[in-house]
Amino acid sequence: MPRTVVVTGGAGGIGRAVAEAFLARNDRVILADRATDRAKDVADRIGADHMALDVADAASVDAAIAELEHRFGTVDVLVNNAGLSGGAGALVELDVATFDNCVRVNFRGTFLMTRAVGAHMLTQGVRGAIVNISSIGARQPTPGLGHYEATKAAVDALTRSAAIELAPHGIRVNAVAPGPVVTPMTERLTTNPEARRRWEARIPLGTIAQVTDIAPAVAFLASDEARHITGAVLQVDGGQLLT
Numbered sequence: 001m002p003r004t005v006v007v008t009g010g011a012g013g014i015g016r017a018v019a020e021a022f023l024a025r026n027d028r029v030i031l032a033d034r035a036t037d038r039a040k041d042v043a044d045r046i047g048a049d050h051m052a053l054d055v056a057d058a059a060s061v062d063a064a065i066a067e068l069e070h071r072f073g074t075v076d077v078l079v080n081n082a083g084l085s086g087g088a089g090a091l092v093e094l095d096v097a098t099f100d101n102c103v104r105v106n107f108r109g110t111f112l113m114t115r116a117v118g119a120h121m122l123t124q125g126v127r128g129a130i131v132n133i134s135s136i137g138a139r140q141p142t143p144g145l146g147h148y149e150a151t152k153a154a155v156d157a158l159t160r161s162a163a164i165e166l167a168p169h170g171i172r173v174n175a176v177a178p179g180p181v182v183t184p185m186t187e188r189l190t191t192n193p194e195a196r197r198r199w200e201a202r203i204p205l206g207t208i209a210q211v212t213d214i215a216p217a218v219a220f221l222a223s224d225e226a227r228h229i230t231g232a233v234l235q236v237d238g239g240q241l242l243t
């Protein structure tokens, strides 16, 4: 039975691969992104639907839920993937606007979407699944990314809180925590051979991930095969957390 899957930030690197993983399982996928032109373009290419959404804006989230209910009925799976770092810098130097932007999208956005889609699932009686995209940075610091990593630690905490609150209703909430992945977000790192070599030296399996290394874990956690898993944060990091 095809499910309706919403992937926030679905026009981006990991989001697109996640969408393709669900499409391969014959699910209907909606790419919900604030980059609407790119979302349409990607959706057309891969056979998904798309819609405008700014996860950090409560009014946009409310409008998106209304549109989803109108166009698709119920939502079975939410992937909270939209995220950014917005820049880098030591905590003592980081400008406050960069911090606020990162908190708004990664932390507030994950909260707003979990709140809205969770309430939708409860009202509609959907025994659904939510998968958040965290980062191993929540558990292992890299200098200069403290603001970003703190938002992902908050995402991990939201994952556990939502999991315990929604479990009685048969709704599961988990997270996937990637290490570095080749996407537009990491372009500066992955296209600089010296920076890439330094990063890969931290990864026991020896390479930075491709988006297709991450997407299957997301599809699995949202699937019936993971029916007894909730509140988990699954690292997909080539072993980096071991070091």
Ligand SMILES: NC(=O)c1ccc[n+]([C@@H]2O[C@H](COP(=O)([O-])OP(=O)(O)OC[C@H]3O[C@@H](n4cnc5c(N)ncnc54)[C@H](O)[C@@H]3O)[C@@H](O)[C@H]2O)c1
Residues within 6 Å of the ligand: 008, 009, 010, 011, 012, 013, 014, 015, 032, 033, 034, 035, 053, 054, 055, 056, 080, 081, 082, 083, 084, 085, 105, 109, 133, 134, 135, 136, 177, 178, 179, 180, 181, 182, 183, 184, 185, 186
């Ligand atoms: N690339 C990595 O190395 C890496 C590692 C760990 C975790 N992650 C996480 O994976 C997720 C996807 O990252 P990516 O690397 O694919 O980045 P990306 O920049 O390729 O894609 C991010 C997408 O999110 C969208 N977006 C940003 N703000 C939004 C908002 N307010 N509302 C709706 N959409 C918004 C962007 O338009 C873009 O399409 C993020 O949460 C990121 O933190 C990435």
